[in-house]
Structures are given as structure tokens and as C-alpha cells.
Amino acid sequence: MSSEPIERRVAYIGDRLRGSRCNMCGKEYFKLKNYCGTCGRESFGKMEHIDFFYEEGTLEVCTLVNKPTNKFTKLGPYIYGIVTFHDGKVRFPGRLTDRVIKDDDEVSFDDLEGRKVVPRFRRRHAVEPKSIIPTISLAFSFADEYYPYQEYRPVKPSRKYEKPGIVGYGVYSSKFRIRERMMERSVPFLDEDSITAAVEAGKMALIHSGVDHKLVGKVYVGSESNPYAVKPIASKVAQVLKLGEECQVEGVQCVDAIDTEFACKAATSMFKDAASLVYYPDSQESYAMVIGTDNSQAAPRNEPGGELDLFVGYGGSAFIFGLQDVIARFEGWVSFTSDTPDFWRRDTQPHPSHGGRYTGVPAYFKHVTKVAKELMGRLKLEPRDIDYFVAHQPNAIFPTRAAKALGFKEEQFLPGLQVAKFGNTYSGCSPIGLAAVLDVAKPDERILVASYGSGAGSDAYSFITTSQLVENRTRQKFTVGYQAESRFVDYLDYDAYRRFKQGMEAA
Amino acid sequence: MKAKLPTIISVGRTKFGEHYEVEPEKLIEEAGLAALDSARIERRGLDACYFSDYFLPITNKIGLEEGFLSELLELNIPMEITRSFSSALSNACNAILAGTYDIVLVGGMEKMTDRWDKIRDDLMLLEDPWSYYAGCTPEANHELMFRAYIKEHGISGQQLDVLNTALAQFSVKSHSNAMKNKYAQFRKEILIDAVIKARIKAKRPLGLFDFAPISDGASALILTNLEIAPSYTDKPIYILGHSMATDYITFPSRSDLTSFVATQLAMKSALKKANIQLDDISILEIYDQSTMMGLVSLEDLGFCERGKAWMDMYGSYQKDEKGYELKERRIFVNVNGGLKADGNPLGATGGAEIFEIFQQLRLEAGERQIKADEELRFGCVHELEGFGTKAYVYILGGK
Numbered sequence: 001m002s003s004e005p006i007e008r009r010v011a012y013i014g015d016r017l018r019g020s021r022c023n024m025c026g027k028e029y030f031k032l033k034n035y036c037g038t039c040g041r042e043s044f045g046k047m048e049h050i051d052f053f054y055e056e057g058t059l060e061v062c063t064l065v066n067k068p069t070n071k072f073t074k075l076g077p078y079i080y081g082i083v084t085f086h087d088g089k090v091r092f093p094g095r096l097t098d099r100v101i102k103d104d105d106e107v108s109f110d111d112l113e114g115r116k117v118v119p120r121f122r123r124r125h126a127v128e129p130k131s132i133i134p135t136i137s138l139a140f141s142f143a144d145e146y147y148p149y150q151e152y153r154p155v156k157p158s159r160k161y162e163k164p165g166i167v168g169y170g171v172y173s174s175k176f177r178i179r180e181r182m183m184e185r186s187v188p189f190l191d192e193d194s195i196t197a198a199v200e201a202g203k204m205a206l207i208h209s210g211v212d213h214k215l216v217g218k219v220y221v222g223s224e225s226n227p228y229a230v231k232p233i234a235s236k237v238a239q240v241l242k243l244g245e246e247c248q249v250e251g252v253q254c255v256d257a258i259d260t261e262f263a264c265k266a267a268t269s270m271f272k273d274a275a276s277l278v279y280y281p282d283s284q285e286s287y288a289m290v291i292g293t294d295n296s297q298a299a300p301r302n303e304p305g306g307e308l309d310l311f312v313g314y315g316g317s318a319f320i321f322g323l324q325d326v327i328a329r330f331e332g333w334v335s336f337t338s339d340t341p342d343f344w345r346r347d348t349q350p351h352p353s354h355g356g357r358y359t360g361v362p363a364y365f366k367h368v369t370k371v372a373k374e375l376m377g378r379l380k381l382e383p384r385d386i387d388y389f390v391a392h393q394p395n396a397i398f399p400t401r402a403a404k405a406l407g408f409k410e411e412q413f414l415p416g417l418q419v420a421k422f423g424n425t426y427s428g429c430s431p432i433g434l435a436a437v438l439d440v441a442k443p444d445e446r447i448l449v450a451s452y453g454s455g456a457g458s459d460a461y462s463f464i465t466t467s468q469l470v471e472n473r474t475r476q477k478f479t480v481g482y483q484a485e486s487r488f489v490d491y492l493d494y495d496a497y498r499r500f501k502q503g504m505e506a507a
Numbered sequence: 508m509k510a511k512l513p514t515i516i517s518v519g520r521t522k523f524g525e526h527y528e529v530e531p532e533k534l535i536e537e538a539g540l541a542a543l544d545s546a547r548i549e550r551r552g553l554d555a556c557y558f559s560d561y562f563l564p565i566t567n568k569i570g571l572e573e574g575f576l577s578e579l580l581e582l583n584i585p586m587e588i589t590r591s592f593s594s595a596l597s598n599a600c601n602a603i604l605a606g607t608y609d610i611v612l613v614g615g616m617e618k619m620t621d622r623w624d625k626i627r628d629d630l631m632l633l634e635d636p637w638s639y640y641a642g643c644t645p646e647a648n649h650e651l652m653f654r655a656y657i658k659e660h661g662i663s664g665q666q667l668d669v670l671n672t673a674l675a676q677f678s679v680k681s682h683s684n685a686m687k688n689k690y691a692q693f694r695k696e697i698l699i700d701a702v703i704k705a706r707i708k709a710k711r712p713l714g715l716f717d718f719a720p721i722s723d724g725a726s727a728l729i730l731t732n733l734e735i736a737p738s739y740t741d742k743p744i745y746i747l748g749h750s751m752a753t754d755y756i757t758f759p760s761r762s763d764l765t766s767f768v769a770t771q772l773a774m775k776s777a778l779k780k781a782n783i784q785l786d787d788i789s790i791l792e793i794y795d796q797s798t799m800m801g802l803v804s805l806e807d808l809g810f811c812e813r814g815k816a817w818m819d820m821y822g823s824y825q826k827d828e829k830g831y832e833l834k835e836r837r838i839f840v841n842v843n844g845g846l847k848a849d850g851n852p853l854g855a856t857g858g859a860e861i862f863e864i865f866q867q868l869r870l871e872a873g874e875r876q877i878k879a880d881e882e883l884r885f886g887c888v889h890e891l892e893g894f895g896t897k898a899y900v901y902i903l904g905g906k
Contacts, residue, residue: 061764063647065644066709107710109654134640136641
């Protein structure tokens with residue numbers, strides 16, 4: 001069983017790779033130290049807390065682990081080694097993640113050593129199902145592969161807008177995919193889940209926006225696949241990304257964090273809340289972050305509900321809202337809700353169930369088309385006034401049919417249609433579509449988003465892009481298009497895909 | 508010499524290996540009785556006991572080991588448990604030196620096979636939790652040290668083949684030595700080819716035959732002072748110098764990945780205390796949890812130059828079946844088979860090392876007895892805890 005105080009302390013250091021630097025001699029240490037071994041007592045109070053979360057390291061030496069300890073057996077053979085940062089000033093033990101080593105693979109340590117690596121936030125090891133899920137960033141991947149090293153540099157905002165909008169965003173999908181029936185879907189590595197994707201997406205949004213993490217006053221995380229029935233993902237995100245001012249003595253962040261759930265619209269629903277919060281003059285919050293993350297669940301193909309198994313993906317998206325250096329401002333929004341039980345998952349059930357054949361007409365189409373029409377009506381817009389239309393995309397057919405029924409042409413809805421690349425990422429799904437559009441849009445273009453969450457409801461938003469969009473784009477290499485087309489993507493067969501989705505705790 | 512100099516008057520041990528049917532305290536009973544009998548001491552003659560086990564609380568769910576031992580011995584004398592035989596012996600030496608006690612029993616025991624299914628997790632967690640969290644195994648650090656060593660010293664190509672062969676020879680020699688050790692876990696010759704094939708099979712720098720096994724076993728000795736010793740034996744063995752040093756728990760965080768600083772410091776200080784030169788030592792027992800650890804330890808103890816032990820090992824294998832020629836001197840290393848072949852029941856291992864040096868210096872090692880070119884005067888015992896987190900060095904000598 002887990003010990004929550006031990007878990008709390010290990011995660012506090014390990015999730016962010018916290019260390020110390022002596023401000024007298026410059027010596028650096030892994031873990032937090034109150035004084036320097038070289039400078040002794042004089043260094044008391046002169047030790048600076050540092051961390052290596054956004055840093056690039058080097059794999060100094062490595063070996064193969066093909067007979068792991070019990071809690072790592074599900075990971076299969078992996079590379080384990082020593083990672084150095086800051087030209088060898090500090091060293092960490094580390095496991096290479098995102099790497100499948102087959103029994104007959106030749107592993108050359110000479111080819112691996114000396115290469116640059118990036119820390120990755122992952123599950124630490126397997127635990128009993130009742131235990132706290134341990135996490136750590138002592139997992140690394142090569143910076144010259146799928147996940148590039150990117151500098152995070154907070155930027156001083158230059159322009160304040162009257163109305164709030166999106167100031168930055170990030171998308172995270174894993175390196176692994178399954179390709180079936182004209183569709184590619186992202187699959188988590190064995191140590192990934194909806195928590196790790198949320199952190200990665202949030203990290204990407206901070207990098208893209210250049211927003212100072214200390215100024216984010218609230219984080220919302222929408223998911224329907226939180227591995228916990230009770231315990232927020234948002235608290236993990238807040239601590240790992242150091243959102244809000246940190247009170248270092250107690251290790252507490254001055255930030256509000258909350259998880260939301262409404263099937264696939266748990267994140268989009270909070271866009272307006274985040275915008276309203278930063279707009280409310282007394283809130284004192286400069287920025288709010290909304291994350292949608294899911295390791296979308298589906299029963300195996302041959303079981304009831306197994307139809308979903310052809311469509312589910314894995315990934316997260318994060319959007320930061322604020323009033324400064326806005327890249328896309330809100331033009332309007334509207335939502336509809338009805339008690340339509342088209343898709344549900346009872347507590348303790350591992351996979352969702354759904355009514356009939358996705359109950360497309362009375363559920364998805366009714367809500368999506370109604371909400372889009374209503375917002376267009378309120379803003380007095382015709383389909384030709386809108387440059388991009390993004391709908392929730394549980395598959396490719398539904399959003400295409402909805403878009404066509406609303407009068408949109410392919411050039412308006414195809415850029416935001418990403419389901420054939422990543423699968424249905426549930427809460428992250430329409431936001432990934434929005435991110436894909438923002439990756440390519442020009443200033444002063446209008447984007448209409450219509451999300452959908454089973455149960456059921458839809459949120460529609462109209463955004464107008466600004467010229468700031470172009471500047472932010474230079475900060476983000478890990479775009480939706482890059483992730484979709486990267487040559488480093490690994491394709492899995494069906495059995496591996498099911499195994500990976502179950503993760504390292506699978507029986 | 509000082510009257511209170513710690514002096515070993517007898518030793519005892521069990522066979523190392525798997526003792527399926529036996530409780531841990533029964534193992535120490537066997538080893539302890541052997542030591543007591545050999546010195547003809549009644550248990551009531553003991554002033555105190557210093558015991559060691561690395562992790563019986565985990566492997567056997569035994570907490571207050573002292574209570575089990577008090578019950579076993581039917582004694583109420585002071586007893587303390589520490590984690591390694593060397594640390595128990597270190598405390599015993601200090602007590603003897605201080606004059607606190609005159610006759611003490613030092614004993615170590617371990618029962619690792621009872622926990623065979625989870626032992627690698629336990630070993631790694633205790634060695635360093637952070638490395639464990641990152642996915643380390645009990646073997647991996649040895650292999651990382653190998654990788655760091657060959658990079659640091661620029662060893663590649665043909666030289667690397669020589670180093671690999673030298674490590675294999677070390678293992679082969681250990682097995683060969685253990686053939687004459689009736690207590691050894693493995694009494695079976697192995698071939699260089701088998702060592703190398705095991706590495707290829709494992710796809711790693713080190714393979715099955717490069718590592719010491721997990722073992723059950725116990726060892727013991729009776730320690731007294733120089734003054735009293737002659738009333739029990741005419742061949743006392745003196746602990747002329749003992750020292751220990753510590754290092755960071757997290758191996759990757761240490762400044763040097765190619766040596767154990769703790770060993771270097773302990774050896775330096777032990778030699779100083781014993782007031783002898785390195786060259787005076789002709790037999791040593793080193794802590795070879797792996798062949799790589801053995802190689803590095805030869806350098807750390809000063810018997811080989813940094814980055815060159817493999818050349819010395821390779822060179823002397825051809826010439827000398829039993830010993831090594833290091834710095835142009837004949838030296839005997841791990842004559843009992845070392846941890847590799849004698850076995851490695853953690854809390855008892857150091858006792859087996861002392862056992863060997865004790866018998867060798869008394870010329871009582873039977874068919875294992877080495878015949879040095881000159882008189883066999885001083886022996887050295889080296890023990891580590893963790894992956895070089897603690898290092899102990901003992902310098903022993905006869906008359």
C-alpha cells in the first residue's frame with residue numbers, strides 16, 4: 001500500500017526534478033539541500049532551489065534492463081542510465097521511455113550514449129489498484145526524436161485587450177499509434193495516462209503562450225478517464241507546472257485547480273468560465289488554463305460496447321485564457337444541454353457503454369447543429385462568414401455530415417478535422433481540432449467551434465484571430481501537424497495497442 | 508603493540524547457499540557454536556554480542572533480532588544488530604579498544620532465498636530509492652560503472668576485448684578457488700566462454716556469471732584483546748587497522764562514476780592505523796558483487812593503478828593460476844572463491860572474508876592454503892554496503 005507522506009515527498013522532488021544550486025560556488029545538487037558540501041555553513045540561506053523540468057540533458061552512460069524489478073516488469077526491456085545536466089554539473093538516474101525494445105533487437109550503447117535527452121513526466125512504476133499512482137520525471141526521451149527539446153521562456157506581455165481570448169495553447173499526443181481502416185489513433189506508452197497527458201499539454205501551452213506560470217490563477221482539467229474516481233488531475237498539474245505563486249516552505253501553490261466531467265465537453269465547457277474569470281476585474285487572476293485530457297476508454301472489440309475500440313485515441317490539449325497578447329478573442333458563445341443518456345460509464349466500470357448505434361441523430365447531430373446555428377444566428381453570421389468550422393469528432397463521418405448540413409465546405413472544416421490522425425481523444429477532441437486550426441490560421445479569421453459531450457450537451461464558440469498568433473507560432477515546434485506527421489511515430493499492432501492502453505498495471 | 512588491540516581468536520561459518528528448511532537464527536547458531544567451540548569458550552563467558560543482518564526485518568519479518576538471539580543463547584548480555592559483518596566487527600573493535608568488553612561474539616546472518624520473489628526490489632530500494640524509482644536493478648549500476656570506466660579510460664576495440672576477458676577470468680578464477688572451499692555456494696568450474704556467452708545472451712555488459720548470487724548463510728568470530736588472547740590460542744590474529752568511509756546513497760549523483768571513493772578513504776586510513784605499507788599485504792578478500800566491482804576495488808584499494816587493473820588481471824591470469832601479479836608483486840585475491848562463488852549472504856559475507864584471511868594467516872586453510880613467495884604476514888578484508896555507499900577495510904596480521 002502507498003504511504004501518502006512518502007508519495008507526496010517523492011513526487012514533489014521527482015515530478016519536477018528539483019535540485020539545488022549553491023549561490024556561492026555554483027555547485028549543483030539533485031534534491032533539495034540547505035547547504036553546500038563545498039561551502040559548508042556559510043552557504044546556509046544561499047542555496048537556490050532549481051529544477052530541471054524544462055532542461056535538456058545528456059545520456060552519459062546506459063545499459064539494458066531486461067530483467068527489471070517487479071514493479072517495472074510491464075514496461076518490457078528498457079534502457080536505463082545516467083543523465084547529466086549543465087555540462088555534467090549534476091547527474092540523475094534515468095530510464096528511457098517511449099521506446100519498444102523487441103527480444104531480437106540489437107542494442108548498441110555506443111549509439112545511445114552522448115545523445116541529448118528531455119525529461120518526461122510519467123507514471124513511476126506499477127502499484128496495486130487501490131494505491132496512489134506514483135509519478136516521476138526520471139523518465140527521458142531523446143531530444144532528436146518525437147518529442148523535441150523546447151525552451152520555456154516567459155515573455156513580458158506587450159498589448160492588453162479589452163476582451164479576453166486565447167493567449168496560448170498546447171497539444172500532446174503520444175509517439176505511438178495504431179493504423180486501421182484509414183484511421184490513425186494515438187496510443188499511450190505503458191507509463192502514460194490522462195494525468196501525464198494533461199501535464200504535457202499544459203507544459204506545451206506555457207511554452208507556446210510565453211505566459212509566466214506564476215500568473216496562472218486557475219486550472220480546469222476536463223476528463224472522463226481520470227484513473228482516480230476521487231482525486232483531481234488538476235492538483236497534479238498545478239504542482240508540476242508550478243501554476244500560481246509557490247509558497248516554497250510548505251510546497252503549496254497559490255492557485256485554484258478543479259477537475260470537470262461531462263463526457264467529451266468537459267474542457268470546452270470551461271472555456272467561458274476561464275474567460276469570465278480573467279475578465280472579472282476583482283478576480284486578480286491574469287490567466288486561466290483549461291485542459292482536456294483522455295486516455296479514451298473502450299471495451300475490447302468483441303465485447304459489448306466494443307465498437308468504440310475502433311475510434312478511441314489518447315491525448316490532451318491545453319488552452320490559456322487571458323487579456324494580454326491574445327491570439328484569438330472570443331466573439332460569442334452559447335451552450336445547449338439535455339438529459340440524453342446516449343453514452344455513460346458507471347462508477348467502477350472500466351469501459352463506457354452507449355445507446356444503440358452511437359445515437360447519432362437524437363444526440364450528436366441535434367446538439368451540434370442546434371448550437372452552431374444558434375450562435376451563428378445570434379452573431380448574424382452565415383457559413384461564408386466563417387473561415388474554419390471545428391466540431392466534436394468521435395469519428396470522421398459525424399463532423400463531416402454535421403458540417404455539410406450546416407452549409408460548410410471542405411476547406412472550412414477539413415483543417416480542424418483531426419480524428420483520422422489521433423482518434424477520438426474525448427475531452428481533448430474538439431480542442432485538438434481548434435489547435436490544429438490555430439496552427440495554420442491567419443490573423444483576423446473567424447473560427448467556429450461546436451463541441452459535444454454525451455449526456456448530453458454542446459458548447460459553441462466563435463473566435464477571431466489576432467496578429468499575435470503569428471508571433472506565438474515561432475515558439476512551438478510540437479504542433480498538431482508535427483505530431484500527426486512525425487517520422488518518429490511508432491505503429492503498434494492491435495494486441496500491443498490494447499496492452500499499452502491498459503498500461504503498466506495490467507494483470 | 509597495545510594491550511587492548513582487537514584480536515580474533517576463532518572463527519566459524521556455515522555453508523553458503525540455499526538453506527530452505529532453516530530459520531535465520533539457526534544459521535547463526537551453527538556458525539557461532541563453531542567459533543565458540545574452536546576457542547573453547549562457553550557462551551556464558553561472552554561479555555556482549557555484535558550481530559549483523561542486512562535486511563532480515565524485510566526478508567523474514569523479524570524486527571528485534573536481538574530477542575531471538577537472546578532466546579537462542581539463553582543470555583541477557585548486551586547485543587546489537589547492524590547491517591554488515593564489517594560494521595558489527597567495527598563496533599566490536601571499538602568496544603575492545605576502549606576496554607568496555609574483553610570477549611565478544613561477532614556474528615552475521617542472512618536469509619535471502621526466503622524472499623526470492625521480491626528480493627531484487629528490496630535490494631534496489633535499500634541500495635538507493637531514487638535509482639529504484641528510475642528503473643534501476645541490482646545489476647544495472649555495475650554495468651553503468653563498466654560503461655563509465657571504458658569511456659573514462661578510452662578503452663575500445665581490442666583493448667575492450669582484453670578487459671572483457673579479464674573480467675571473465677576473474678569469475679573463472681573465483682569458481683576455481685571455490686572448488687577447494689567446502690563452504691562455498693558454487694563448487695563448479697566454469698569456462699571463460701560461458702561467462703562471455705552469458706553476457707551475449709543478456710545483451711548487457713555483464714552477464715549471469717559476472718554477478719554474485721543471493722545466498723543464505725552465517726559467519727561468526729570471537730574477538731578479544733591482545734592481552735587475553737594467548738590464554739585461548741597460540742595463534743591469535745590481530746586487527747591492526749580498521750576503518751570505514753561513506754558516500755552518497757545515489758550512485759549517479761556521485762562525482763566519480765568509475766571508482767568507490769569510500770573504499771579509497773577507508774583503505775588509506777586503515778593502512779595508517781595498522782602502520783604498514785600496501786606492499787606488506789599479500790592476501791586480500793575483496794567485495795566482488797560483480798566482476799566489475801572486483802576490478803574497481805583492486806584499483807581503489809591501491810593494488811592497481813586507476814584504469815589499469817584489467818591489464819594486470821589479464822596479464823597475471825596466464826602466469827599464475829591462483830594469485831595475481833599486481834605492480835610486480837604476487838598477491839592472492841579471494842582465495843575462498845569470493846562473493847561470486849563462495850556466496851553473498853549480505854550480513855554474513857564479511858565474516859566469510861575474515862574467516863578466510865584468519866585461516867590463511869594461521870596456515871590452517873588446508874588444501875586452500877596459499878604458499879606465498881615470502882612469509883604470509885598481512886591480509887586485507889574489504890566490504891561494501893550498498894553500491895559503495897559504505898566501505899570497510901580491515902588489516903589483519905599474525906605474529
